Amino acid sequence: MEPTRRPEDEVQLNKTPAEQEEPEYSLEEIMNEFGGWTKREEQAAEPGETVRLASPAGRAPDAPASEEDEEPADTIRFAPVHTKTESEPERPAVWTYQGEPDPEPAAADPREARERARAERRERRQAEKRRRQLERFQKKEARKKRAAEQPEHVFSSLEAAYQFYSAASSVRLRLLLSVLTCLASILLLVLSASSVIGDFSGYSRVFSAIMLGLLLAQALLSYDICLSGVMQALRLRFDQTSMLFVLLCVVIVDAFFAVMQGRTPFCTVASVLLLLALWGRSLLYEARRRSLRAAGNMEEPVAAVREEKAWHDCIFRAPGDAAQFAIQLEMPDAGSRIMRVYAPVMTAVTLVLSILTAMRGGKSFLWSWTAMLLAGFPAGILIAYAKPFSTFAKKLYRIGAAVAGWQGARILSGEAGLIIEDADLFPPQNVTQGGMKLYGSRPAPMVIGYANAVVQTAGSGLAPLFEQMMHDQSGRRYSVDTFRRYESGGLGATIRGDVVLMGSIAFMKLMRVRVPEGTRLKQAVYLSVNGELAAVFALNYAPAESVRAGLASVLRAGALVPVLATRDFMITPQFLKQRYKIPPEHIEFPIVEERAALSEPGAVRAGKQGALMARSSFASFAGSVVAARGLRGTAILSICVAIAGSVLGVSLMFVLTFLGADLAASCWNLFLYTVLWLLPGLLAGLLAGRA
Secondary structure (H helix, E strand, O other): OOOOOOHHHOOOOOOOHHHHHOOOOOHHHHHHHOOOOOOOOOOOOOOOOOOOOOOOOOOOOOOOOOHHHOOOOOOOOOOOOOOOOOOOOOOOOOOOOOOOOOOOOOOOOHHHHHHHHHHHHHHHHHHHHHHHHHHHHHHHHHHHHHOOOOOOOOOOOHHHHHHHHHOOOHHHHHHHHHHHHHHHHHHHHHHHOOOOOOOOOOOHHHHHHHHHHHHHHHHHHOHHHHHHHHHHHHOOOOOHHHHHHHHHHHHHHHHHHHHHHOOOOOHHHHHHHHHHHHHHHHHHHHHHHHHHHHHHOOOOOEEEEEEOOOOOOEEEEEEOOHHHHHHHHOOOOHHHHHHHHHHHHHHHHHHHHHHHHHHHHOOOHHHHHHHHHHHHOOHHHHOOOHHHHHHHHHHHHOOOEEEOHHHHHHHOOOOEEEEEOHHHHOOHHHEEEEEEEEOOOOOHHHHHHHHHHHHHHHOOOOHHHHHHHHHHHOOOOOOOOEEEEEOOOEEEEEEOOEEEEEEOHHHHHHOOOOOOOOOOOOOEEEEEEOOEEEEEEEEEEOOOHHHHHHHHHHHHOOOEEEEEOOOOOOOOHHHHHHHHOOOHHHOEOOOHHHHHHHOOHHHOOOOEEEEEEOOOOHHHHHHHHHHHHHHHHHHHHHHHHHHHHHHHHHHHHHHHHHHOOOOOOOHHHHHHHHHHHHHHHHHHHHHHOOO
16 A cells, blocks of 8 residues: 655656755745736835835845846746726717709800899899888888977866966957057058048158057067967977068068158058967967867767778767877967978068069168068968867857867868768657557567567667567567578578568568568568568658758768668668658668678777767767868868968069069058958858858
8 A cells, every 4th residue: 555645745757956946936926926916905006116026935025136036038027007098089070961062054155144144233223222212211200200290288188278278368358459459550551541631741750650669569469479489480390470470570670760761661561460360379279278178078078080991981989088189189280380381481582582672673671571571471371270160169069079179170081981870860769669560370579579689689770669669568588599681671580499580571572571462561670480470560760850950061071971880771871862862872881791890889990089079969970070171171271372362472572672663562552462361261260160
């Protein structure tokens, strides 16, 4: 039995004696030698620090290596492993679609190139033209905004405006004194131009001095006119008061020389102009005061409103605005606006003509300019608007209405239609029942209830009458399921499954409803249920005298056309011809849908009010509209006459002064000329309210 061998006794046969004598290494030392072992206690080597391998057993780590420890040349050394910092990877470029390259243009045709260039030039010219048009439009709108009319006075409320004009009682007193002063000046002029007192040469300077004194006194009485002229000139709004102030200054200066020369000055003509200016202001204040008082007495004012987008161009009734009415009253009239252009032009023209007269004729420049200014001043324009406005304001005050000044007159003027409803032509008290006859087996409460339901749904003027019949006959209340209007003059409805038709006898025949032979009433309402005649209601339409007068005034207004916005199928142009003797061709009668739309409460959306009324009656409505149109027409006529007279007067006076006709260009002749051209405007204002 062989002895047991221990591991340490075993000898490796393939080892040399030198290798067998070398000491053995542990596993830890071997791993340290090749850098594959790392202890938890060891810290990581700092950058730049030398990494040493583990020393063999029996030798200190810091001991110098001996020759025996040197490794053979073919020994492989492992360098320390260094972690390589990887650079940040580049981001991929964003891919974008590149369109296909345009194909190379073919050889351009010279003719096509010229056409294309011509089209481009034409397009550029059109664009430039549109740009210039837009710039002109913007400038025009800016000028309109800057030149927008502003009220002469601004008041906090209608009551404040009324108190202001009520307190202006001094105007009437100053007007009375101005009348006396003017009459005294006219008397002196008449005496100086006649042989009543004998030889005038001995009293010429006395009369001239007295005339000058009277003119100065009258200028003091008209201080507000003179102050207004100065203020308007400073505001660069040279109007009639500014021209009158310049004229007054020139006349006064010329009168001083006339007194020294012993000739008659032009003081009387200037005195007449001052009197007209003060009278015009007094009339204007009185008209505004009366209009404000009428508007202030209205609890719920009703306005005459013009709506340009309703059917064609119509005038309606709508709730009024008293505050807006007070602002409209203060807007300047057409005469004032025209004189802002005419006054500076005429003043400059007379100045140039007087210089030419002085240079060619050798006459006095001051005398020529004074005569031309007096002849060129349109005297009638001072009362062209104030006189008819005062007349119409007094007339409308009696019926509880008022026109909103010149702006209101302009709004309600021109070609337009006047909306007329059922109650305007035949008020409820003028439509009465003449009897009722039932057909069929349906009871009277049901038939009357059906008729009332249809009439109420239609909003007809017959609603009050059938409501009274419901009360008298104990009618039943029904609701309408469906409703329809017929152009042929009738109404249709569905009530509780019954088909109800209501209209005239012609409508019933058209709808194939059998009417008994003995029934031939024309002024009657026929009712059928499910195609069978159920009842006939005889009605009486009595014409009203106030409505007759209102319709007559509307027809005389010219471009004002009555438009029937009625819902009562009985009221037609032919029916009005029988009752009010109005020609049907003078009345507009829209289709049934348009009539219903025009009579709706919301028909007025963006209307402009021109007058206020205390009552919504047709007499007040028609009277206000006709008065506003009459005011504008009368004022324009007076303005045109005054302008024509002034232009003719300047022409005549230039010829007379240029030729040196001193006697023809005298104060007396100028006075007569002014009065004669003033008469047409006075007559137009006096007759305006009597139409």
